[in-house]
Amino acid sequence: MGNVSVRTRKVASLLQKEIADIIRNDLRDPRLQKFLMVTVSGIDLAPDHRNATVFVSFMAQEKSEGDRKAALTALGTASGFIKKSLVKRMDIKVIPSLLFRYDTSFDYADKMSGILKSIK
Numbered sequence: 001m002g003n004v005s006v007r008t009r010k011v012a013s014l015l016q017k018e019i020a021d022i023i024r025n026d027l028r029d030p031r032l033q034k035f036l037m038v039t040v041s042g043i044d045l046a047p048d049h050r051n052a053t054v055f056v057s058f059m060a061q062e063k064s065e066g067d068r069k070a071a072l073t074a075l076g077t078a079s080g081f082i083k084k085s086l087v088k089r090m091d092i093k094v095i096p097s098l099l100f101r102y103d104t105s106f107d108y109a110d111k112m113s114g115i116l117k118s119i120k
Contacts, residue, residue: 004045004047005047008045008047008049011045011049011092012043012044012045012052013043014090015043015045015052015054015086015090015096016040016042016043016054018085018086018089018090019040019043019054019082019086019098020039020040022082022085022086022089023038023040023056023075023082024038026081026085027074027078027081027082029074029077029078031067031070031071031073031074032071032074032075034060034067034071035058035059035060035067035071036059036060036061037058037059038056038057038058038059038071039056039057039058039059039103040054040055040056041055041056041057041103041105042054042055042103043055045096046096048094049092049093049094049096050094050096050097051096051097051099052096052097052098052099053099053100053101054075054098054099054100054101055101055102055103056071056072056075056100056101056102056103057102057103057105058071058102068102072100072101072102075100076099076100079097079098079099079100082098083095083096083097083098
C-alpha cells in the first residue's frame, strides 16, 4: 500500500474491523470452529474500492494444512453473507467483492524466530 489515498486506507481499516467482527460473531461454519481464533490481518483494497483481498491467519491447537484450506474455502463461501452484512453496517457507496487469502507473514516470523533461537 505505497501510494494509496487516505480515503482508501480509512475504508480498508474500517472493512478490516467490520469483517473481523462478522467472522467472530456471525459466522457459524464448522470449518471455522476448529480454530481458537481467526484474525483479519490486513486488507488490500483496490483504488476503485470494488475489490478487496482480505488476509487472514488462524490460531489452532494443531496446525493442519487441510483445516486451513477448508477454513479459506468456508470464508470464500461466506463472502456473500459477509458482503451483505457489510452493506447493513457501513455507510459507503461501494462494498467490495471479497477474496480471502492466507497471511503467511506469521508463519514466516515463527520460522525466523526458530532459526534465531537455534543460532544461540
